[in-house]
Each structure stands twice: as structure tokens, then as C-alpha cells.
Amino acid sequence: MRPDEARPRLAALGFRPTDVETLAAHFLSAEAHGQASHGLARIEWLESWPELDPAARPRRLVSEPGYERWDGAGALGYLTLAAVVAAQLDSPPARSRLVVCTRTFPTGTLGYWVRQLAEGGLVALLTATSPRRLSSPTGGDPLTGTNPLAIAIPSGDGAPIVSDVSMGAVTHGDVLAGRAKPEELVPFGGPQAHKAFALAVGLQLLVDALVPEEGLGAVLLVARPEADPAPAFRELAAGVRLPGDRAR
Amino acid sequence: MRPDEARPRLAALGFRPTDVETLAAHFLSAEAHGQASHGLARIEWLESWPELDPAARPRRLVSEPGYERWDGAGALGYLTLAAVVAAQLDSPPARSRLVVCTRTFPTGTLGYWVRQLAEGGLVALLTATSPRRLSSPTGGDPLTGTNPLAIAIPSGDGAPIVSDVSMGAVTHGDVLAGRAKPEELVPFGGPQAHKAFALAVGLQLLVDALVPEEGLGAVLLVARPEADPAPAFRELAAGVRLPGDRAR
Secondary structure, eight states: OOGGGHHHHHHHTTOOHHHHHHHHHHHHHHHHTTOGGGTTHHHHHHHTOTTOOTTOOOEEEEEETTEEEEEOTTSOHHHHHHHHHHHHHHSOOSSEEEEEEESOOOOOOHHHHHHHHHHTTOEEEEEEOOSOOEEETTEEEEEEOOOOEEEEEEETTEEEEEEEEOSBSSOHHHHHTTSSOGGGOSBSSGGGHHHHHHHHHHHHHHHHHHOSSSSOOEEEEEEOOSOOOHHHHHHHHTTOOOTTSTTO | OOGGGHHHHHHHTTOOHHHHHHHHHHHHHHHHTTOGGGTTHHHHHHHTOTTOOTTOOOEEEEEETTEEEEEOTTSOHHHHHHHHHHHHHHSOOSSEEEEEEESOOOOOOHHHHHHHHHHTTOEEEEEEOOSOOEEETTEEEEEEOOOOEEEEEEETTEEEEEEEEOSBSSOHHHHHTTSSOGGGOSBSSGGGHHHHHHHHHHHHHHHHHHOSSSSOOEEEEEEOOSOOOHHHHHHHHTTOOOTTSTTO
């Protein structure tokens, strides 16, 4: 699919213009930043969903100063996270806020969402579950999703620092695209894969314990920074590439 | 050091009896759970601190429903985290609470603290910074601590599930004890060590951005669970060892 086909094909699926724009921006950003498995191929994937409901809208069910709960309510996870991010930027927490997103899938590249929050001046940490594809390195059935953890920190001197790490050695998208074999979709780390597996389990159960409804979800922490460590950190790094830098 | 020497030697350092008990319990638990690098050897290490102040007390500087800030104020990080954990169990959040701990070091095995919170019914996520020892896999000076991430989830059928993962391939304690070479203290993951390094950077800057004072600190998220996913997860795991199980 060519980049200029993204918007017409999303519109043909029945999404309203603002949602077409939100979805196209995410997919095109993924393509531009070397994350093709979260890019335009996902539009073809959405075209294969018999249950796709382009009219569904995420709903904010609970809104308190330090806590929100959202329900995807049948909308794509991308659209739920976009609405969540916009709501946080529109009304940032005085100190911090936990945002629990139930029935929220697919969520795309989590770094994309936390980067927007950091560009708006907020510290953000985000994780999300996905279908169970990772088994323990000791064997057995798949127990967890690839469950990425993304963290973004604003920087007084410009671009945020954005870390976005999946616990899988390869992505499911890589498997779908034939760039990796299904048996390569294991916790990353080789002989120390038990560490990535433990992180995947912890993040899986964190989300599963905080969402009231069974199913895939996301958990976001946003907070106002009390300090601006990124510029000095970049200086200390002295040219070493930092997480998220390639994405710029 | 024999286990029965722990309390007398901590008392000899000048700690009051309740702090002796808190410290000994942590070190003996680490020994019992195969984490000797966080165990009794740390008492000898504390004996070598010229700046040790056994009379110092952590202080809660900010206390709001969804946010607290604590200052170690010269006390050992262990004692700060013990006070923080006790305070959360004593007054759990209605929904969730972010607890930022400034000047908090050393923090020991983070799984030990979050396990206590999960045993008290709270979901907990905790990270802490430590002296910079991890370099980027591409080279350069050390930029981050080993920055563990610990997550604990209560379980309706008994023991919590506790994930506690350091981003280092070995621990600094292993290096001190001669069980590992200094050059082995790198981000874990071998050819995918860039992932553990990215996590270490994200967690480093998360803490550094949330603590108002430069220096080592800890960040804790506690929340009331909305679901009890652990029993079904254990069933799905069908005997596969889960994170934290060995520690029981």
C-alpha cells in the first residue's frame, strides 16, 4: 500500500474524517520510523475484520483528579489512546493520574502516544496487552502478549527521550510479514529470556488486574515532571544514540 | 556473616530496635530467596559507610489522595521504602496513588517491598535508580543504574505473583562478591541488549524527572485491583514456574 492510499482506504472502511486522520497519522508515523509492522499493512489487516465498527467511540467512564477509566467500547484501540492522550493534554493532572483503558486493542506503537504526552510537557509510562504469544523460556503454552512498555520524558532542550520496548524478540507483525518465523516470537534476551518473560508477566497482570472487564487493555501513568533531567542526560551520553532518537 | 549476627551488628551500628528489625528482615529474606547480593553482606557494606546516620528518619513531604512525596532525608532507602509500604497499607488509595521517593538509596530487592503491598491487597509497580553502571551496548560511559522494575499482583487464591527484573545481566553485588566480572555488568539480552538498555534509560529518566532533588530515588505506583487475574493465570501456566514463585 502506498502512503497516499492510507486515507482513502480508511475512509472506505467507514471511519469519519477525524478518525481517518488519527489512524493515518499513526500508521504513516510507524512507516517513517522503521516500524513497518505497525504501519500501512495494518490497514489491510483492518479491512479483513468482519467485526470492525467504524462508528464506535471510546467513552470515559470515570474521571477523577488522579484517576480515569476509559472503555474502548468497540472502537479501535488506536482511537481510544488518541482520545486518552488528547484528554490528558487538555486537562493535565495537578500531580499525576493513572488512566486505565479497558477493551482497548490494537494500540499500535506505544512510543507514538507517550511521545505526544511528553511533547506536551508530561512524563508518561504506558503498557498494553495483546494476544498471548509469549511462552515461558522453560516451555508451555503462550501466557502473555508481547506487552510493550513505553516511557517518555519531556526535555527542556527539545525532543523528548522515548523508550518503547516490546518483550518479544521479534514482533507479531514481523511474523505476519514473513520477516521472522513464528518460533522466533519468544521473550527477548536469549539465555536471559526469563527476565523479559518476567516483565511480560508482570505487565500482563498489571493490566489484567486494573481493567474491570476481561480482555485486552492499556494502562497509562501521566505525571507532571519535578525536574528536567533529559538535557544533562544527553550531554552525559555524549553522542551515544538514546532510545527514540532514531525515530526523529 | 551468620544470620544470627544480623541483629546485633545492626544494633551496634546505632539503629533503633524497630529499624534493626526492618533491616534484618529484608537482608534475611534476600538470603532465604537466593539473592545473596542483597543479603547479609550488605551489613558489612553499611559498616564501611563513614556517612551512615542511623538516627535519620524518612519524611512524608506531600500527602494527597493520589500522590505522595517522601524524602529519605539521610535514612537508608530500605527504611524509607519500609515506611512508604507501611503508610500505603495503613491508608490505601481509593483508586491509585503515585509515591515519589527522593533521596532514597539503597532500596534492596524491590520485589520484597511490592510483595508486601500485594499481600495487603494492592497492585504495585516500583522502580528505583542506583549508581550509573550500565553503558549503551554501542559503547560509552555508564549512563544508568541497573534500575530494576518490580510488579506485584494480589491473588485471590494465595500468594501474589511478583516480577522483579534488573536491567543488568549480572548484579553489582555479584561483581563485588567476585561471582561476576565488572565487564559482565551490562544491559541483559546479549544481541538484544539495546532493549534492556532502553528500559534502563526510560526508568532512569522517569525517576529523575519525578524527584525534585538530584540523586537516587524510587517511584512507586499502588492501585486497588478491579479484577483478580492471578488464579486463572496460574491455571493457564499449568505448572510452569512464574516470576516470584521460587521466592516462596
